[in-house]
Amino acid sequence: MSKNNQDDNSLKGWLIWIVQTLILAAVLFGILSLVNHFVLDNARVSGTSMQPTFEDGDRVIGVRNAKLNTGDVVIVDAPDEPGQYYIKRIIATPGQTVKAQNNKIYVNNKKLNQPYLKAGFKLVDNGSNGVYGTRYADTGDFSISSLAKTSYYKDIYSKKQLQNLQKTNAVPKDSYFVMGDHRSVSKDSRYIGFIKRDKVVGVVKLRYWPLNHLQIFN
Secondary structure (H helix, E strand, O other): OHHHHHHHHHHHHHHHHHHHHHHHHHHHHHHHHHHHHOOEEEEEEEOOOOOOOOOOOEEEEEEOOOOOOOOOOEEEOOOOOOOOOOEEEEEEEEOOOOEEHHHHHHHOEEEEOOOOHHHHOEEEEOOOOOEEEOOOOOOOOOHHHOOOOOOOHOOOHHHEEEEEEEEHHHHOOEEEEEOOOOOOOOOOHHHHHHHHHEEEEEEEEEEEOOOOHOOOEO
């Protein structure tokens, strides 16, 4: 075999390798894009409303189309800020009643177990969020019935919807009541209303950043 033929075969081999590599990269990129669109959501925590569970800048992975349960941390499409996302915790699911009293929450008249607030009862706001002297876990007294009488809810819901909320004290169909763990500063269902199921982007299952706070969530 002549040197020219050897050079031609070597060039063809390189071209084939390059084409195969590009095809493989395109396939992997397509798979990752599909996974990200239909299965996983990569999000960054912004702000302090989920302290002390999550800090500003934490990176998390959410699973799309997962079953939603009370206590789940979820990524939601913000109803009051189009194009923005909030990370909150589900407190009550469709049809459940909600009442908060003395920093305790009762769902369907049963006290809600909230171990994620334990540290928050010891932490006091220092004014960095415009809030002074309150504890992170200060929830305030409210019920869905009382929220239905606030200006926040009157700006969101119709008169008929408000009357129904006052009567039932229950989370509407296909909706969820969510709150931030940093109760004293969180903008959540107390102010922005219920979160529709199709506005829940995913359930947080993993915090991968910072590495020293790596954590898997059930």
